[in-house]
Amino acid sequence: MSFIASQLFLYFFIISPFSYGAADTLALNQSLSGNQTLASLDGNFEMGFFKPGKSPNYYIGIWYKGVQTTTIVWVANRETPIHNRFSSILKIIDGNLVLLNESTTQIWSTNMSSSSTATHGTSLVLLDDGNLVLRYGSSSSPPIWQSFDHPTHTWLPGSKLGYNKRTDTKQVLTSWRNSEDPGMGLFSLEIDQNSKQLLIKWKSSIEYWTSGSWGDQDKLFGLVSEMGMDYINNYNYVDNANESYFTYSSSISRLIIDVTGQIKQLLWSDTNEPWDLVWAQPRGLCQVYGRCGEFGVCSDQFGACNCLANFEPRLQSEWDLGSFSGGCVRKTVLDCSDMTQKPVFISSYIEKRFILAFPHNEALPLDRLECRSSCLDDCNCNAYTFMSKICHHWNLEFMNSDMLFSNYSNPDMIYIKVSSSDHHKIKIKIKIGEGEKIGFCLGSVAISMVFVLGLICLIIHKRNRILVGKTAMEGRLVAFAYRDLQIATKKFSDKLGGGGFGSVFKGILRDSSIVAVKKLESVSQGDKQFRSEVSTIGMIQHVNLVRLCGFCAQGNNKLLVYDYMPNGSLNSHLFHEKEDTSLSWEKRYQIALGIAKGLLYLHEKCRDCIIHCDIKPENILLDADFCPKIADFGLAKLMGRDFSRVLTTMRGTRGYLAPEWILGSAVTAKADVFSYGMMLFELVHGKRNSQQSEDLSFTFFPSLAAKVVMNGGDILSLIDDRLHREASVEEVTKVLKLAYWCIQDEEDNRPSMSQVEHALEGFLDVNMPPIPQAVMFFLDESDVESNKWVPGCGWTQGKVNMGSDSSQSKDGVTHFLSLNS
Known part of the structure; x- marks a missing residue:
């Protein structure tokens, strides 16, 4: 019995409000009406009439039978509801499933062509996977129609989302209009069979989100780490002569296109609990095209919608x-024929990344005053902006105004037309930190007032000059002017840190947001190539990677602008001598896991494998919650040939270099695994691996730890003294064994980051690793000859184990990492 089936069995006494008790099949001479339902044999799904929320309308639908919160997964008559389910009938007529309303008028049908001889054995069956199937003949006959070919807003496990090459049709998910109307909404999820990716569209035309192309080898989408990475689902892509489609297998989850315009993966674990949200895309609701409709403003991280000043829903x-x-409308309708009510403009910041996508955004060769006047005189012009010396008019519709520019975008001023009769109602609000400015322009004023206003504007202009502005957008990144970053960083005076790539400075932007500005050194690339590489880095986003939000490329000045991490770098917590209680063992373990996830994303989840090449505590930053974020990823390629010089001159980096770096061999992602392993030792010990004391004696922590590990000694004696032995012996032992695996001499014997992640999460047991040469070099001969730990072999008891577990093969790590049963 499946997981969900067993849960439903335990909850058999909870009956859906539409349930009447029924079999799974509707025969040719039967009908469905009122409270009657079909139920799949295992009790997972039920079909019948339902009413969404407080709506007076009824629909034929399929829902999860045993979930306390009614969860609809498919709707037949989305656009043609009924009002009386007891007077309406669902039955099979002429080989088709047909819904007749109170007047016995056909309002929905499967619309399959059929012959009279083929319709005698027609039956309808609700299967255990939620698929509603219409068949001619026996139960083994192939379906002539099935609901899986006509999904509504839910993508169920086992169903297809794809393209039928024979009929030139797609299986498309379409959102509900709202929570009480399952009619066709504005948002849809479909497949692009040419690039093998998923797309979310607004009104089936404007694409505002993509999953990235599917990778046949890694079974993942290029731009969405969540899809395919979780343990819930197993996605697959099929392409043959008849069709191409995505499908996934799972017994406890569903994927929907929500009324919000997001796709959501939902998990169900208990009959008494609601569905849990696993992930949603796009992550930010304000990134959904048309989220707040015409003249609406998306104004916070939760996607709250408001109307512009003097507009209402x-x-x-x-x-x-x-x-x-549905958006907003003016409180006072504009009357173009009434010259006494000539409109005026209100101004507001918007998010510039949407401007290029507006449907009525034609560039006009006008100056600023002409741009304003022409919009004022044009009855169809709703708004205008003047950016980069180009005039833009919005005719008929104005959408996607967004106040969240301070987080991820480049704002500009836009002017929206309103009735002059409302101008006295518009209040001036200035909140630079929140990114909101709403002002008003007066029609004609006295000359003295013009002088006063001009003087005020001059003062404000001078004030704003001391605060940095964002000058342009390139894709998702802000292209800063060098002078702006000079001002933001107080001429690069507040230094946060530095390394071979360059120094990092703290900066404050005009909207009061804090950023970290990296001033790159020795970049030989031209501006065009630099911008291209930086744009690629800007596309890479993960919870354990520092987000690149902008850059500057002006001649020899090459700078990168990142989110600011308030808790600094990992090394600042590990290696200073002051008492630091902020990094408990639990936090260190989560930091190790987070770094592993970030490297896994770079190595396996990006479109192209990204090798960091410089993993060390200095390049691990901590946010306000001590969540680790890898910095400087992608810079190895950006630095080009100078990178080898950077590695040999960077202080401390040599201690993290894999042997292949030193030998001049080709470098793979396993070089990052080696560096990660060296860093794990430092997470445990709280000190550098290599240390020289005042008497010039040299200690190498991995060798000291090996003596304790191989002799079954006091594991907690190895941890940072500041932890006061407060740590899990099992977890510390696991981390140390993983560290030894990661620093194996042969890269083929090192685990992948996915294996490391699974081990830290408890899905893999970690056996004792072979002893690396670097560790053995600092061990006494007595330690090696004790037959407790032998180079190239696993853990032994008094004698060398030369069995299969100790063999070294191309995938040698599999001999020492075993599935946790």
């Missing part, structure tokens, strides 16, 4: 249901 009832796509 078009349909308040829809806003109350969480559907904002």
